[in-house]
Amino acid sequence: GAVVSQHPSWVICKSGTSVKIECRSLDFQATTMFWYRQFPKQSLMLMATSNEGSKATYEQGVEKDKFLINHASLTLSTLTVTSAHPEDSSFYICSAPGLGDSGELFFGEGSRLTVL
Amino acid sequence: GQNIDQPTEMTATEGAIVQINCTYQTSGFNGLFWYQQHAGEAPTFLSYNVLDGLEEKGRFSSFLSRSKGYSYLLLKELQMKDSASYLCAVKDSNYQLIWGAGTKLIIKP
Numbered sequence: 472g473a474v475v476s477q478h479p480s481w482v483i484c485k486s487g488t489s490v491k492i493e494c495r496s497l498d499f500q501a502t503t504m505f506w507y508r509q510f511p512k513q514s515l516m517l518m519a520t521s522n523e524g525s526k527a528t529y530e531q532g533v534e535k536d537k538f539l540i541n542h543a544s545l546t547l548s549t550l551t552v553t554s555a556h557p558e559d560s561s562f563y564i565c566s567a568p569g570l571g572d573s574g575e576l577f578f579g580e581g582s583r584l585t586v587l
Numbered sequence: 588g589q590n591i592d593q594p595t596e597m598t599a600t601e602g603a604i605v606q607i608n609c610t611y612q613t614s615g616f617n618g619l620f621w622y623q624q625h626a627g628e629a630p631t632f633l634s635y636n637v638l639d640g641l642e643e644k645g646r647f648s649s650f651l652s653r654s655k656g657y658s659y660l661l662l663k664e665l666q667m668k669d670s671a672s673y674l675c676a677v678k679d680s681n682y683q684l685i686w687g688a689g690t691k692l693i694i695k696p
Contacts, residue, residue, distance in 0.1 A: 477629075514674060514688040515630070564629050573618060573637070576684070578629035 473499045473569045477579025484555055485587055491551045492582045494565030500545035501567035505576065506538075509562045521548040555586040589613045591687035593675050598693045599665055607660045607673050607690045615680020621649050621660045622674040624689065630674055633660070662692075670694045 474497040484490050494504055504521040519540050520528040527540035539551040552559055562583050566576040591611045599605040611619070618637040622630035636642055636651035636658060648661040662669055675687040 515686050517684070517686075562627075566629075573620075573635040574678070574682070575620060575632045575635055576630075578631070581627075581629040583627075 473567070473577040475501075475565065475567050475577045475579040477565055477582055479582055480580055481583040481585070483585045483587065486556055487554055489551055489553045490555055490584060491549055492563055492565075492584075494548045494550070494567075494579050496546045496567050496577075499567075499570060501548075502545060504542060504548040504565055504567045506540065506548075506550050507564045507566065509564060509581075515564065518550075523548075552584065555584070557586045560584055560586045589679065589685050591675055591677060591685055593673075593687045593690045595688070596691045596693065598695060599662075601665055601667060601694055601696050603665050604661065604663050605665060605692065607662070607675075607692065609658045609660070609675035609687055611656050611658070611675070611677045611685070611687075613677050613679045613685055616653060617678040617680065617682055619649075619651055619658050620676045620678070620684070621647075621658075622676065624672045624674060626671070633673075665694050667694050667696070 476495045478493045502523045506518045507515040508518050509515050517530050518533045521540045521542040523542045529535045542548040562581050564581040566578040568574045593609045620635050621633040623633050624630040634649035636649050641650045646663045651658045672689040672691050674689045676684045
């Protein structure tokens with residue numbers, strides 16, 4: 472099956488700093504990747520759709536200048552949380568659709584961000 | 588608006604059977620997914636239904652009725668490791684995934 476790898480698994484940073492999270496499709500090419508955020512005991516919230524070679528599509532209410540997304544190749548998408556604040560602390564998960572008819576999503580391991 | 592409803596929490600006994608329901612109201616339908624998510628981990632794919640009926644995969648089965656906007660996930664021979672959240676998601680007419688809030692399943696010995 473398709474494998475999506477995400478790094479780092481967890482990160483702690485100081486308020487005001489920037490954090491980059493990488494999402495890689497290891498054994499398939501992904502022209503589209505999805506970035507989700509999940510707060511404790513809540514469901515997945517789609518933040519943005521990352522498109523290889525073009526600008527990401529952000530969901531309503533998500534600040535594109537704060538959450539920078541770059542999809543530079545068919546196997547790598549990055550999310551940079553700029554000037555992080557404690558309220559940005561969350562579980563960030565990337566995913567990519569598989570190649571089957573269902574288009575099921577394959578998720579990365581997730582990255583837990585804690586902003587002090 | 589688009590809406591997916593599933594129970595917040597369910598409790599079941601090891602070795603028993605549990606059914607987790609999901610009802611949806613979406614703009615169009617292009618398939619329904621069930622995912623399992625253990626605490627602190629990313630979701631993993633369980634099943635996909637696009638036509639009415641039952642899809643069986645080992646201990647897990649998923650049912651869909653498009654006319655009723657209804658699906659359920661059936662877990663048999665429950666094991667302690669099945670304790671997790673189960674997420675229902677529907678792909679709408681724009682092929683966007685609409686996620687339910689998830690059902691936390693607690694398995695007791």
